[in-house]
Amino acid sequence: MPGSTYLPRVEKSVERLIDAALEEDIGAGDLTSLYFVPEDRKATGFIVARETGVLSGGEIALAVLRKIDPSIEAGLLVNDGDRIAEGAYIMKVEGPARSVLTAERTVLNFMQRMSGVATATRQYVDAVRGTNAEILDTRKTIPGWRYLDKLAVTHGGGTNHRMGLYDRVMVKDNHLVAEGRLEELQEAIRRLKADHPEVEVELEADSLEQVEAFLSMEGVDYILLDNMTLEELRQAVELRGERSTPKLEASGGVTLKTVAGIAETGVDFISVGAITHSVEAMDLALDFVKRE
Template identity: 85%
Template sequence: MEDSVDRLIEAALAEDIGAGDLTSLYFVPQERRTTGFIVARETGVLSGGEVAQRVFQKVDPSIETELLVHDGDRIAEGAYVMKIEGPARSVLTAERTALNFMQRMSGVAKATRRYVDAVRGTSAQILDTRKTIPGWRILDKLAVSHGGGTNHRMGLYDRVMVKDNHLVAEGRLEELQEAIRRLKAEHPGVQVELEADDLMQVADFLELDGVDYLLLDNMELSALREAVEMRGERATPQLEASGGVTLKTVAGIAETGVDFISVGAITHSVKAMDLALDFVKSE
């Protein structure tokens, strides 16, 4: 994880700095030192604080940073999030990249927390999806966890999800069962999830061995409740509801008894949180 994040930071800095920060070079004295604070301009949930610290360190190891709140903490409007001290040129060079990481990640964490709060009191967990910024998935999913959500699979390699398009090619239950057996034998520990579009598919898939999860896609609340009843007291497969989930509908979905609710919007349609770096004026 650390190597992946470092590569993202280095790419972001190269994109922004290029051959050099000309503004700071020509308009900020080399000897000038500064103290600043990253401040929240709105309420939310902090994420990306440790990543931002890494940005400042990569630009100039002499910059000193202190997180005043931790990733995953709720923060109020006006809260001081981080203190930064160091050469003014270096701090200014790192400022935008550090804020870009924090604002995006805090936006994801804030959106996730709203969904988590909406299902509080039920047994349902909020899941993320693979609908993330290309290259940013590890950070998007880290931000989801800071918001209280649960990470779904990282990619195509760490969990099997057989969706409707896969079933077009492998539609017979006997062939599906054989494929599951072969996968489990060759990749022990990899979990299997099947997408069901209706209750007939739910009934068929409940007869298969080795299925860890059923994805209940775009089902009405009544169908979700019936699927939960069909599963009964069995520990598996666990049931995931998906499709068109909003803050208005998520509580009702959770109350059906499903185990998970996946929400693509918490990573693909979030608003960056408003954070800013304010400098302390020198006397």
Template identity: 80%
Template sequence: MHESVERLIQAALAEDIGPGDLTSRYFVPAERRATGFIVARESGVLSGGDVALEVLRQVDTSIEVTLLVEDGSRISSGAYLIKLEGPARSLLTAERTVLNFLQRMSGVASATRQYVDAVKGTNANILDTRKTIPGWRRLDKLAVTHGGGVNHRMGLYDRVMVKDNHLVAEGRVEELQQAIANLKADHPDVEVELEADNLTQVEAFLGMEYVDHILLDNMSLAELRRAVELRGDKASPKLEASGGVNLETVAGIAETGVDFISVGAITHSARALDLALDFVKRE
């Protein structure tokens, strides 16, 4: 468990529990034990099982947890996902935080899988973006992989992405090439991506050195196909389509031959998957 995720879980529990779970303390006997199942109320893709384990561990190490379904699995409504056994007070105290993590992550994974399914049969991969909930990026991106998507950069530090505003500030292509060369001299393993708003820029970028990716921003299908033609049979740079992507348009974009399609909606607008904790009678 990455330390940033552990801190996030600690903050979530502190936010929810505060100085104590008063309802459980006063209305649930301390000696009572319970068995419950986290159940899917709708179909989708599960994500967040390991995070749920960590939440429960931080609440009460005596809770026994059995993961019945692996992360990344398709689930149907009514499916039993996780079995929980332990002190009833502890299960009730952890319930909302566990579900918050599972529902958010499963929602992202489910949304991603819809896009992945839509481009099946093409060579295009679905990419995430940095449009994530602050503090949640690592989990949002993990959920994307559970949905079959591919992670773009984690932050500003692990890939250079020169966008239109950077290009305005930088100026001429010669100056841009020199800046890229300077970067590669200091950080040879960092990939470089340039944003192109038109085919003239695509042609210019294809003639430059050390360019690993070209972002084709808000281009028409005809422009995307032409950009792929301009690159030809070369394996690099990879071409990424962005803008105007939804479930109705993504298949057509994929069929142009681009390598990646970035979809901000799979993280910034993902709907939580409907999951619940159901207690069962103990023998």
């Protein structure tokens, strides 16, 4: 997997995000439930899919329910990453009605956003099936949500790119302008590899001339082929020849209509910002059922 996730850090970030979401929604208290739902009332409900898609966020939803009220009993009926049909029952929830109602919106917000990302990712993954290309995410995520957005991408069958600026070097066009000559770029790569041997290096190429130059350098793990035509992508793959590295990543303006053609050029990865920055939330709902 190209990226890394630094689990101790992300676990804390998710807990902080859940706390912030509950504080945002509940504030000083859920006045509707407090005044209009009897304290001793119990509730049973199911989270139901209103459309087809891929589930993500189920485990996060369970964490939200535990945070609201440990006495709530909840269980997933399908797993994160599963395809679900319209009308499918996703989770059963039982417990104090006040607690369930207080948690409802936050639970659904997490699941709907994450399932939207997973569903969009699966569409791209399905579109390149039969090729060697993997679908990558980007850093184009909602601030504070990066780990969850990238987790949802994996549930959709995609692959994570770098988590942030700290776990992969990615030298883009602006960096190259600032850096100057190739000799200086090569020396910078050597210094990085000496200080951080575990960190991979990716260079952005806007032309085949740059691709050829980067292929002659040491320590380059990936070359980003930015906004190249299909013919240019094919030529870049030919320039690399039988070598297994550096890996080639196509990027720029990728859509569901174009992704299959890009994959057929022989590139290793295709990065798609749209799977995290432009997705629609999946339509999910919590439906209560009558208790005996």
